[in-house]
Amino acid sequence: MVTMGRRWANTGSSLATIMFLYTIFKQWFPHMEPFFQRLFSRFYPYIQIKFHEYNGEHFKRNEVYSMIQTYLSKDSSLRAKKLKANTTKGSKSLVLSMDDREEITDEFQGVTVWWQSKKVRNTRPSFSFYPAADEKKYYILKFHRRDREVIIERYLEHVIMEGKMIKMKNRERKLYSNTPGQNHRNQTKWSHVTFEHPATFDTLAMEEKKKEEIKNDLVKFSKSKDYYKKIGKAWKRGYLLFGPPGTGKSTMIAAMANFLEYDVYDLELTTVMDNTQLRSLLIETSTKSIIVIEDIDCSLNLTGQRKKKQEEEEGDEKKAVEKKMMKNQGEDKESKVTLSGLLNFIDGLWSACGGERIIVFTTNFVDKLDPALIRKGRMDKHIEMSYCGFKAFKVLAKNYLDVEESELYDEIKRLFEDEEIKMTPADVGENLLPKSEGEEGETCMKRLIEALKEEKELAKKRVEKEVKQKKEEEEKERRKEKKVETEMEVKEEEKKRKKAKQADIEAKEEKKKKIEENGEEEH
Ligand SMILES: Nc1ncnc2c1ncn2[C@@H]1O[C@H](COP(=O)(O)OP(=O)(O)OP(=O)(O)O)[C@@H](O)[C@H]1O
Ligand SMILES: [Mg+2]
Incomplete structure (x- = not known):
């Protein structure tokens, strides 16, 4: 053991001596350096790869360098002793990277590699239009010769992929919306703001089982x-x-986008002039995005047929649709986007774009949508968002008031289980929201109870009104039928009367004729 240790010590000191002599020699005989480098590399078992920050001229940052920087930021924050903190454009958090001249090791499939961050001063004068930077930065990757295959074929790809993923995760997400442009064709264009919606699946009032199902579906899709x-x-x-x-x-x-960390494209179809514009807008969308078309039933003059159907409908639903349509029609006078244009894109052209995209349609009236639009394969998952139930209420109470249990819960549960009461999560939330500083959770819940009771009264009145309306309509119908019946009877009577009169006239004429004939015979 001692002999072994001594042998290592000897080897170490010999190597140090050789390195020292080599450095001196290099200074005295610089023209011999290439020769020595070749000789040295023959015995040196490591390979090095350099990754410069800038390619060629100094105007374009090397993508690979920035991926490596991001990749190394994950480990260097734990391992390197000296770190640099930067904010990068489009990134939502600080990027920590190892400081210049730091070194960290990395392991990949049992292979060890070393990463060094280096910097050299630029001594050459620059004549380029773009002034040269004062210093050049680069990374050096060092690994053993025997691992060449693993590193070149797999490790580097792994670094780039991981770097991309981390970058994607750290990026500031965006909410895009299309607004009409100022040029003569009114070409609509995407503009964006930072997407900072706070909704998550945790804050979403919905049955836990349904939420899990949607989350699983999203995860499965993204992988x-x-x-x-x-x-x-x-x-x-x-x-x-x-x-x-x-x-x-x-x-x-919003919860979906936050869950998957996707961007959101809110597509307002009424400002899209035609299918060509729609196509170019959709092609511009980036990967990892959710494309949203809200109120699809009112967004488009998709089929005249549907509009007609709506006109035939009566009651509140119709009024709501009309209201939304009126809102949109002011803007869609010239929109020529067609259902087939939209469907073609959803189905076909996207295949050529690659990348993951989710498309979401929303509507208040699912029964009125064109079946072509919602058939499976196009809209793979149909999710019903319904009135608030007790379970959904509990989520809201936790979010709004931080209350998980209360003696008022029994009464609230009973009210939510009443089929006559229909209250949306938005209304429940509005009642639970404290209206003044320091308003107690209990007060808010009592307000909700009152609102639910009121809703029950309203529902009762609504039902009574509906029953009354139905009765009135039936009575009207009955009266109408009776009127028709009476009219028919009168007509029948009239007909009979006319017929009798006609028969009478005919009989009289017959008689007259006979009398005349008899008179002639007597003569
Ligand atoms: N299921 C829910 N969970 C949590 N909050 C909700 C829920 N539903 C509604 N809200 C609250 O009500 C507000 C309105 O909801 P939202 O805009 O999502 O409704 P919507 O179904 O899109 O309505 P519309 O059909 O009018 O577009 C939201 O700001 C949110 O705070
Ligand atoms: Mg909405």
Whole structure:
């Protein structure tokens, strides 16, 4: 053991001596350096790869360098002793990277590699239009010769992929919306703001089971790149969210985007002039995004047929649709986007774009949508957002008031289980929201109880009104039928009367004729 230790010590000191002599020699005989480098590399078992921050001229930052920087930021924050903190454009958090001249090791499939961050001063004068930076930064990756295959074929790809993923995670997400441009064609364009919606699946008032199902579906989709490739389908998934206003459709979209860390494209179809514009807008959307078309039933003059149907409808629903349509029609006078244009894009063209995209349609009236729009395969998952139940209420109470249990819960539960009471999560939330500084949770819940009772009264009145209306309509119908019946009877009577009169006239004429004939015979 001692001999072994001594032998290592000897080898170490010999190597140090050789290195020292080599350095001296290099200074005295600089023209011999290439020769020595070749000789040295023959015995040196390591390979080095350099990754410069800038390529060629100094105007474009090397993408690979920035991926490596991001990749190393994950480990260097734990391992390196000296760190640098930067804020990067479009990134939501600080990026920590190892400081210049630091070194960290990394392990990959049992292989060890060393990363060094280096910097050299630029001594050459620059004549370029773009002034040269004072210093050049680069990373050096060092690994053993025997690991060349693993590193070149797998490790580098792993570094780039990981770097991309971390970057994606750290990026500031955006909410895009299309607004008409100022040019003569009014070409609509995406503009964006930072997406900072606070909704998450935790804050979404919905049955836990349903939430889990949606979350699992999203996760499965986001991890199925290879599967979609295998079955030859574009990597996209369509969701249709339907339900009355205020049940959380838009909130659900925000929760989805936050869950998957996707960007959101809020597509306002009424400002899109034609299918060509729609196509270019959709092609511009980036991967890892949710494309949202809200109120699809009112967004488009998709089919005249549907509009007609709506006109035939009566009652509150019709009024609500009309209201929304009026809102949109002012703007869609010239929009020529067609259902087939939209469907073609959803189905076909996207296949060529690659990347993962989710498309979400929302509507208040699912029954009125064109079946072509919502068939499975186009809209893969239909999610009903409905009125608030007791379970959903509990989520809201936890979010709004931080209350998980209360003696008022029994009464609230009873009220929510009453089928006559229909209150949206938006209304429940409004009642639970403290109206003044320091308002107690109990007060808010009592307010909700009152509102629920009021809702029950209203519902009762609504039902009574409906019953009364129905009765009146039936009575009207009955009277109408009676009137028709009477009219028919009168007509029948009239007909009979006319017939009798006609018969009488004919009989008289017959008689007259006979008398005349008899008179002639007597003569
Ligand atoms: N399920 C829910 N969970 C949590 N909050 C909700 C839920 N539903 C509604 N809300 C609250 O009500 C507000 C309105 O909801 P939202 O805009 O998501 O409804 P919507 O279904 O999109 O309505 P519309 O059909 O009118 O677009 C939201 O700001 C949110 O605070
Ligand atoms: Mg909405």
